[in-house]
Amino acid sequence: MFQVLALDLEGTLISNAMSQIPRPGLFAFLERCREMFPRVVMFTTVNEVRFRAIARLLVEEGYAPAWFQEMEFVQWQGKTKDLSFIPGAEIITTLLVDDFDAYVHPGQEAQWVQVAYFDYPYLTTDMGLTQVLQQLDALTTATVCATVQSPSTA
Ligand SMILES: [Mg+2]
Numbered sequence: 192m193f194q195v196l197a198l199d200l201e202g203t204l205i206s207n208a209m210s211q212i213p214r215p216g217l218f219a220f221l222e223r224c225r226e227m228f229p230r231v232v233m234f235t236t237v238n239e240v241r242f243r244a245i246a247r248l249l250v251e252e253g254y255a256p257a258w259f260q261e262m263e264f265v266q267w268q269g270k271t272k273d274l275s276f277i278p279g280a281e282i283i284t285t286l287l288v289d290d291f292d293a294y295v296h297p298g299q300e301a302q303w304v305q306v307a308y309f310d311y312p313y314l315t316t317d318m319g320l321t322q323v324l325q326q327l328d329a330l331t332t333a334t335v336c337a338t339v340q341s342p343s344t345a
Contacts, residue, residue, distance in 0.1 A: 193331055195280045196228040197265065199289040200235035200242060202308045208237045211245055213254040214309045220320040221256055227331055232263040234272050234287065239264045271296040288323055
């Protein structure tokens with residue numbers, strides 16, 4: 192069972208920290224993530240002050256649910272998003288949604304859920320977040336099935 196979902200910001204949920212264009216389906220995506228995972232955290236190269244400002248605007252404009260501006264923010268350093276920077280999180284039960292493979296920490300490839308880079312011209316028909324939800328659904332369902340089946344095989 193997955194416990195923690197780490198979300199990238201730029202190119203995943205919004206265009207980038209400059210233009211801040213929300214990706215189509217953002218509100219519903221965030222709400223669904225919160226239903227599916229006990230803990231959802233922000234794991235981004237954007238600093239926390241900047242993230243909070245961006246999040247507040249997205250909430251005010253109705254693109255994101257209220258909890259988004261107060262969500263847990265991961266402090267980290269280095270070249271890759273090592274999931275061990277998430278306090279108390281077990282790597283094996285953590286997933287990272289990110290558009291950029293270079294941020295995936297060596298050895299943690301299995302925890303990565305790749306999302307298509309949200310890029311110019313920022314189409315309103317973009318399906319990136321919908322596709323991620325399908326992947327997350329498949330991953331969490333597969334884990335539940337494996338858990339249910341394990342007693343009979345033991
Ligand atoms: Mg990104």
